[in-house]
Amino acid sequence: MNQLEIYFSVVQRKVVSPNDFTDLTEVRDRLRAFEDRYNAAAQPFQWKFTTSELDDLLDRLDWHTADHHEESSVALAA
Structure with missing residues (x-):
């Protein structure tokens, strides 16, 4: 999860829920506070x-996502 998703998750839990706003001005004020x-x-x-x-x-991930899985299978079969 990236930082933006974390921030909006916090906003959802701490600001938006419960959704008991009477108008958009109240939403704006609570978000700004x-x-x-x-x-x-x-x-x-x-x-x-x-x-x-x-x-x-990243090098290890590149190696694992490349075609090295086939090489490993061939080596095991031999």
């Missing part, structure tokens, strides 16, 4: 996954 609160409490995320680790992971 949530945004202000969320931004005030937000902290930068400390990544522990390095770019070299990401490169290694």
